[in-house]
Amino acid sequence: MAGVSIENWKETIRDPKIECMSRDEMNALQSERLVKQVKNVYENVEFYRKKMDALGVEPGDIKGIEDICKLPFTTKEDLRDNYPFGLLAVPKEKIARVQGTSGTTGKLTLASYTQKDVDVWGECVARGLVMAGLTAADRIHVCYGYGLFTGGMGLDLGAQALGAMAIPMSSGNTKRQLMCMEDFGATAFACTPSYALYLAEAAQEAGVVDRLKIKASVNGAEPWTDEMRKKIESIFHINSFDIYGLCEITGPGVAMDCIHHKGLHVYEDYFYPEVLNPADQSPCADGETGELVFTTLAKEGMPLLRYRTKDLTSIDHSTCECGRTLPRIQKFTGRTDDMKVIRGVNVFPTQVETALLSMGGGVAPHYMLIVDRENNLDVLTVMVEVDEKYFSDEIRKLDALKNKVGAVLKQALGVSVRVKLVEPKTIQRSEGKAKRVIDNREL
Numbered sequence: 001m002a003g004v005s006i007e008n009w010k011e012t013i014r015d016p017k018i019e020c021m022s023r024d025e026m027n028a029l030q031s032e033r034l035v036k037q038v039k040n041v042y043e044n045v046e047f048y049r050k051k052m053d054a055l056g057v058e059p060g061d062i063k064g065i066e067d068i069c070k071l072p073f074t075t076k077e078d079l080r081d082n083y084p085f086g087l088l089a090v091p092k093e094k095i096a097r098v099q100g101t102s103g104t105t106g107k108l109t110l111a112s113y114t115q116k117d118v119d120v121w122g123e124c125v126a127r128g129l130v131m132a133g134l135t136a137a138d139r140i141h142v143c144y145g146y147g148l149f150t151g152g153m154g155l156d157l158g159a160q161a162l163g164a165m166a167i168p169m170s171s172g173n174t175k176r177q178l179m180c181m182e183d184f185g186a187t188a189f190a191c192t193p194s195y196a197l198y199l200a201e202a203a204q205e206a207g208v209v210d211r212l213k214i215k216a217s218v219n220g221a222e223p224w225t226d227e228m229r230k231k232i233e234s235i236f237h238i239n240s241f242d243i244y245g246l247c248e249i250t251g252p253g254v255a256m257d258c259i260h261h262k263g264l265h266v267y268e269d270y271f272y273p274e275v276l277n278p279a280d281q282s283p284c285a286d287g288e289t290g291e292l293v294f295t296t297l298a299k300e301g302m303p304l305l306r307y308r309t310k311d312l313t314s315i316d317h318s319t320c321e322c323g324r325t326l327p328r329i330q331k332f333t334g335r336t337d338d339m340k341v342i343r344g345v346n347v348f349p350t351q352v353e354t355a356l357l358s359m360g361g362g363v364a365p366h367y368m369l370i371v372d373r374e375n376n377l378d379v380l381t382v383m384v385e386v387d388e389k390y391f392s393d394e395i396r397k398l399d400a401l402k403n404k405v406g407a408v409l410k411q412a413l414g415v416s417v418r419v420k421l422v423e424p425k426t427i428q429r430s431e432g433k434a435k436r437v438i439d440n441r442e443l
Helices: 023-044 046-055 065-070 076-081 115-131 150-162 174-184 193-206 226-236 349-357 395-413
Strands: 097-102 108-113 139-142 165-168 188-191 216-220 239-246 251-257 264-266 271-276 290-296 307-313 340-342 345-347 363-374 377-386 418-422 437-439
Touching: 023 046, 023 065, 023 290, 065 271, 076 108, 097 150, 108 115, 115 150, 115 239, 115 251, 139 150, 139 174, 150 165, 150 188, 150 251, 174 193, 188 193, 193 216, 193 226, 193 239, 193 377, 216 226, 226 239, 239 264, 340 363, 340 377, 345 349, 349 363, 349 395, 377 395, 395 418
Parallel strands: 139 165, 139 188, 188 216, 216 239, 363 437, 377 418
Antiparallel strands: 097 108, 239 251, 251 264, 271 290, 290 307, 340 345, 363 377
């Protein structure tokens, strides 16, 4: 292993009662929570009451976790259709905070949290920090973005729950990040894996690696390989951990890998995982790839039943070498839709189309997204066709149009892009489903 060893590894479990619970005990806990949650959403969320009525399912039909297959699915489209507060199970006065992620229409996918939901979120992230060998004595440098994006806030809440020092740097300005890591004596940092590698190489180039006290990194929000993890570990001489989450369920802290890196442990006492065949929604056996589906067993503000993540993975319910009985999901093999994750931000091709159409002229709604990885950072290039009447204009006007397109896309996507203006009819047309994305990353 490239990272440093962790002494007394099996003792770095925050809640042994839950994380090492027997299968029978966990099933009993999940059943109790599911029965209560189904009754809750049926009585308090019109959307679920109608969904269950349409299936002929009543709360009394759900006796335990084994009956979860009787319940309706929830999709991202359902969240958009009920934007912003249509899925609340409590009065708006009890919502302590909201978090959001961009969608295909310009509207956010919004998630609402009561104070108890926030506390649970922090506790789940804290479990992951302990899994990474961290304690209340550590100083955690958070360079995920803050704001509606869940990354920065999630790790901040986890540090607070652990009693550790949170250093809320947010993203960008690598030179300043490294200066503060050194000056503040940070012992861990959290960010996307691509930025973690960028930081590592920048630290190496600046000759400051040996002056840092970093011993662990917690990285997520985008797909990454074991090879990237090992490279981060070898440069910084640390352990790097993969954390998973999604705003709709709770943000980072749904699952995380341990020192053995043989899958991400799911905190199934709060988030019940199913892996289903995308074709017929039948349960997949352990080790068989399918779509990951979550039910929030104890969430108060915006509980979700059988939320289809569109992430493709497999699950393993065997006990891990670290002693945890929590099931493990494997790194994702892809998605069931065409979304791309660019530097931790969800990007949909239709967002680009919507943005271009909103410009009112100058460019045509024919485009192509090209995703590359340069210097270990994701780079998105958007090829856009220029209208016939504009293409013969002087260079100065084309440059102004290019800058305008770049600004519009950054506003729409939440991430900077390179814009390449091309001649009319340059981008290949398709009679079937248009190919909008070329992903050159090796993930």
